[in-house]
Structure formats: structure tokens, C-alpha cells
Amino acid sequence: MLAYIIRRVALLPLMWLAATLIIFIVMSFLGPYQRLSLYLRSDPEMIVSAKHLNDEQRQRIFEKYGLNDPFYVQYFNWLGQVFQGNFGWSKTAQKPVLDALVERLPATLELTLLSIGPLIFLAIWMGVKSAVYQNKFLDHVTRFVAITGYSLPSFVFAIFALVIFYGLLDWLPPGRLSLWAEHIVYSSEFIRYTGLNLVDSILNERWDIWWDAFKHLILPVVSLSYLSWAGLLRVTRSSMLETLQQDYVVTAHAKGLPEKKVIKKHARRNALIPVLTLSGFVIVGLLTGVFIIETVFNYRGVGFWAVDATLKFDVPAVIGITLFTATLIVLANLIIDILYTIFDPRVRYD
Amino acid sequence: MTDEIKPAPSIWKRLKKNKLSFVAIGLLIFFIGVMFAAPWLAPPEQTCPSYIYYIFPDWLLSPFMKDIPCKPHEMPRDGFTTTPLPPNAAAWATFPPDWHLHPLGTTENRYDIWYGLVWGTRTALFAGALIVLFSFVIGLLVGGMSGYFGGWVDAIAMRFVDFMLALPGFLVTLVLVSVIGRGLDKIILASIIFGWTTYARLIRGDILSVREREYIQATRALGAGHARILFQHIVPNMIYPALILASLDIGTVVLGLSAFSFLGLGSGENYADWGQMIALARNRIAGVAGGSSLEFWYTYIFPGLAIFFFVLAWNLIGDTVRDILDPRQRGNR
Numbered sequence: 001m002l003a004y005i006i007r008r009v010a011l012l013p014l015m016w017l018a019a020t021l022i023i024f025i026v027m028s029f030l031g032p033y034q035r036l037s038l039y040l041r042s043d044p045e046m047i048v049s050a051k052h053l054n055d056e057q058r059q060r061i062f063e064k065y066g067l068n069d070p071f072y073v074q075y076f077n078w079l080g081q082v083f084q085g086n087f088g089w090s091k092t093a094q095k096p097v098l099d100a101l102v103e104r105l106p107a108t109l110e111l112t113l114l115s116i117g118p119l120i121f122l123a124i125w126m127g128v129k130s131a132v133y134q135n136k137f138l139d140h141v142t143r144f145v146a147i148t149g150y151s152l153p154s155f156v157f158a159i160f161a162l163v164i165f166y167g168l169l170d171w172l173p174p175g176r177l178s179l180w181a182e183h184i185v186y187s188s189e190f191i192r193y194t195g196l197n198l199v200d201s202i203l204n205e206r207w208d209i210w211w212d213a214f215k216h217l218i219l220p221v222v223s224l225s226y227l228s229w230a231g232l233l234r235v236t237r238s239s240m241l242e243t244l245q246q247d248y249v250v251t252a253h254a255k256g257l258p259e260k261k262v263i264k265k266h267a268r269r270n271a272l273i274p275v276l277t278l279s280g281f282v283i284v285g286l287l288t289g290v291f292i293i294e295t296v297f298n299y300r301g302v303g304f305w306a307v308d309a310t311l312k313f314d315v316p317a318v319i320g321i322t323l324f325t326a327t328l329i330v331l332a333n334l335i336i337d338i339l340y341t342i343f344d345p346r347v348r349y350d
Numbered sequence: 351m352t353d354e355i356k357p358a359p360s361i362w363k364r365l366k367k368n369k370l371s372f373v374a375i376g377l378l379i380f381f382i383g384v385m386f387a388a389p390w391l392a393p394p395e396q397t398c399p400s401y402i403y404y405i406f407p408d409w410l411l412s413p414f415m416k417d418i419p420c421k422p423h424e425m426p427r428d429g430f431t432t433t434p435l436p437p438n439a440a441a442w443a444t445f446p447p448d449w450h451l452h453p454l455g456t457t458e459n460r461y462d463i464w465y466g467l468v469w470g471t472r473t474a475l476f477a478g479a480l481i482v483l484f485s486f487v488i489g490l491l492v493g494g495m496s497g498y499f500g501g502w503v504d505a506i507a508m509r510f511v512d513f514m515l516a517l518p519g520f521l522v523t524l525v526l527v528s529v530i531g532r533g534l535d536k537i538i539l540a541s542i543i544f545g546w547t548t549y550a551r552l553i554r555g556d557i558l559s560v561r562e563r564e565y566i567q568a569t570r571a572l573g574a575g576h577a578r579i580l581f582q583h584i585v586p587n588m589i590y591p592a593l594i595l596a597s598l599d600i601g602t603v604v605l606g607l608s609a610f611s612f613l614g615l616g617s618g619e620n621y622a623d624w625g626q627m628i629a630l631a632r633n634r635i636a637g638v639a640g641g642s643s644l645e646f647w648y649t650y651i652f653p654g655l656a657i658f659f660f661v662l663a664w665n666l667i668g669d670t671v672r673d674i675l676d677p678r679q680r681g682n683r
Contacts, residue, residue, distance in 0.1 A: 292612070
């Protein structure tokens, strides 16, 4: 098993290198001015387009950052910068990309972490139930929910939810905090330990802010989870149905085990293996769903920034975010692979 | 377990058992009808000099033509006010309703919703079919070679597919768009680049199952070349189920495409595209542009329902057809 994990871990840097190479190839279509902003920690407009510079001095700047070097030299040059944590300058954030990323990450983390737990447990629980009670009322309900969840784009769902709970009822507003709460959070008396509003407000003992932050999170979390949840639910159900027909489940029934024990100990465990495979896709779904959901709800996290940066041709920001998210996805897949060997020992002998 | 022994019921019988699939087929025929009838349902303001402009959207023609005289895929704008107009019952006195009177109202910036929905159907079906077709053809070539030759060709091709599948397609599309600029054509291109891999893998599996059959060995013994064996004997024997399954992906593909349009990476705000129309309605919902969100219900309800029913129809049919084509799943749904 250890050998298997080591083999998987060894593949990681290779995957990562290939991904960066593709991004760099795309990047090389850019002009030298734009590429310069990938290397600088301050606004390149200020330096390069300054009036007092003549062409020769500009050439010297390009020379300094190696923009006239051969492709592979530039690539490794850039990789070196990335490893030092230099992702360039973002013109939409008016900050180095890494600083802006660190600043916006807690908002997105809050959103995804709150989504993933309920999503997985609810999907497994309902999937197992509707397989056990196949073609009963509950099964029809989950089927309906799953098919609509499959067909409704998350942004349409989010907008309908916003119309009902904000426009009609005025319960759950968009954004990340109300204006009054924002004033307090960004003031000096409120200490931001983690950047996660839900945690910070508890540490500062401001329950009103906790409630405000929570109210703002409900709709984004539900909209973000819905689609992945529908997919996970269906896979759990069909995998559970298949497992319930297996010989060992029939045997368990035949030797007189109580129904509950058969389902929990014999059927459910085995039914969860395909679900685990799918959870990799669920994580990718969540990480990309964040971009759409944050835009709909004006929730200013990494996703909101990425879309804004894309529309404004802020390439360093988009590349920084992509590298970061790609690394997260690769790591998540590694964890899933390792869990896989624990749940399904057959994999180890592959 | 007992139903494995029973002979498989006919396709028609299985289709009849699932009443929802009839609803789905009805919906799909409706959408395809709207697509074909678009110039009649919502005639563009000026008549185009050639059929070409009606059939092919301008982003597909622009590489081949210098300037395009007629762009029926762009929504007409009624004046320069931004506030939407409500649906007008008087427009329904005739059928097809006169879009100048706004049968379904106008959205933000006074683009006509009826016109946008009708021509948006064309955009959705056309773009969806284009993506699936090209992805499938590339998948067939790569997967076909990989499955047929095996060995190192297979190893390289499949590792490459693994790699592409592991890349976050959504994000790399963002990178691509931020470099080469926005537009439906670019999003479609990105969707093809990331879409062919799943087909390549499926087709490789199908080809492996056909490759060692007796009739293939017989053809080889007769001295047929690789190309002949692959494209005359293997491919025709596995392609139809794969093609049908692929075509059912149009719903999912359009779903993904609409998300990009919604984010503003599509072809400009006046382009008849459902995702784009919802993006236009967005300002009114959050109350940014003033007015309550309920007042402008028609700006998001109509395009939202259009996307929902379109994708739902494809998914429902997809479920039924997969049931029929994949007997292992029988009885599980």
C-alpha cells in the first residue's frame, strides 16, 4: 500500500509541470508588456509606459526579466518565480497576485467547507434510503430532485433562490456581510484571526456578526451544493441497488441478520466505493461552481475575483488562481486515491 | 437476478413503459421546431441576402468573410432606455406574435425576450451539436488508434487523456479567454479541447471489444491494411451506440456553455444566448439598477425556464436510451 501511495505522489509533480507548461504556452501568445506583469511585484504600467523611458531603456527591462530568451529558458525562469511565491502583479486587485489571493481565500474557504460536509452526508443518506425503499414515495421524491438538479444550471437556481429569499421575503441578502457588519469587521477593535467571518465573530464574541455572516452564507452554500449533490445522490442510489442484489447480501439476509445490520454493515460499505470515485468530480465541481455562485451573489472571494480578472484581461491573476486551484484538485485526488486503497483493498494489488 | 434470464423487451416497449420520455421527446421536437422556424417566428429586422446568414452564426462565418452584412442572431434593441418593458398581450393577437410589440417583454437595455429566446434556441442547438460532433470526431480518431494499435501508442494516448481529464477545464478556459479574448467561438473551442477526452476513452474501450473478433481476424488474414480494417470493419460495428450516447450529451454541453455566457465570456450582451439573457436580468434581481426583483419577473423566468426544459429534455431521453442500450443497468433506475 505504501508503494502505491509513493507511486501516486511521485506522479504529482509531473502532472503539475505539464499543467504549468500548458498555461505557459497559452501565455506566450501575449505581448511582452502583458507578460512583464507576470514577473513584477508592482504595477508594470507605472514602470514600462512611463514617459521618460526611451525604447532602449524598455528593451533593457525586457532583457532583465528574460523576455527575449528562448522559450524553455523563459519557462524555467517563470517556474522559478512561481516557486518563490511570485505570481506577478494583478491590475484588478492593484496588488501582487499572491497577496490578493491570500486576502480573498478565507471567503471562498468558508463557502466550500460549509458546502462539502452536508452535501456528502445528505447525498449518501438519501441515496441509501431511496435504494432500500425503491419505488416508494421517498424514492420518487429523490428521483425528481436529482433530475431537476441535473438540468437546472446553478446560476438559474441561485437567481431563483435570490428572487424568493431576497426579493420577495427579504430574509437572505446577497454579498458577504451587511454594511453595518462590514464596518465593524474592518475596524480596529475587531481582530481578524483567520479571515473566516464565522470563526472570527465567535472569537470576538460578536454574535450579531456571526448571525449576519451565517445569513449571507445560506443561499450560496445551498446553490453551490445542489448540483453536485444531485449527481452524488444518483450514484449512491444505483450503486446501493446493485449491492443489495449481491450474493453476500442475500447470504446475510438468509442467515437471519436484522435488516438494519445488513444494510449498514454489508451493503452500504461496498456501495460507497463508486461514490468515492465520484467525490473527485464533486470536488472539481465545487471548486469551479464557486466561480459562478460567487458572481451571482456578489460574494467577494477568489471566484468572484477570477471572473472579474478574466473579463478585464488581468492574466497574472487568472493564472495565479488557476495554478492554485489546480494544485488543490491534484491534492484532493491524491487523498481520494489513498482513501480508496483503505476502503477497497483490491486496488492495492493492481 | 431473475430478469436477466428473461428476453430483453423491445426498445419500443421499454420506451412505452417510461412515460416521462414521451414528454421529453415532445419537448425536444418543440425545441428543434423552434430552431427551424426561427426566421418565421421572429423575423429579423432586415432580410438577409442569403440563407447562409440565417443558418450559420456570425462567429462561424467571420473567419471566412470580411464583413457580415446581416446578423440575425443579435437581439434587436428598442430605444436606448435600460429599464425592461413588461410582456404585452396585444402582441399575441396574431401568431407568430409580432416581436416589435414585445410578446414576452424586454430584458435589461430593452432587448426583446421573445426574439432572444427563439434565436437562442438556434444558438444552443447549433453550439451544442458543434461541440459534440467535433469532440466525437477527435475522440474517435485518438481512441480508435489507441484501441486498435495498442502498445506504446495506447500508453501515450491514454496517459495524455488522463492528464487532460485531470486538468480543471473550467479554469484553463478562463486562462484562454483572458488571453485571446471573449466570444462564443472561443468558449466552444475550449469546450472541444476539453470535451474529446471522455469520448476517446469510451471509444477505445468499444474498439478493444471488437478488435479480436473472428471477422476482423479474417479481414486481416485476407491482407487488408490498418486503415481499411479500422474504418471499414471495426468502426462501423461500434460507432452507432457511441454516437447516439454522445449526441445525448448536447444537454450537458449547453448547460456548461450557458454558464460561460452568464459570466460574460460569451459573444457580447446583445447576442441571442439564454445564459447571456440571464446575465442581463441579473442587475434587477440584486436591486443594483433599482426596482424590486419581482417587478421584472419576466426577465429571468423565461430564459431560465428555456435552459431548464432544454437540458431536462436531453437528460430524460438520455436516461431512457442509456437504459435501453446498457442492459446491465436494467431495473436499477
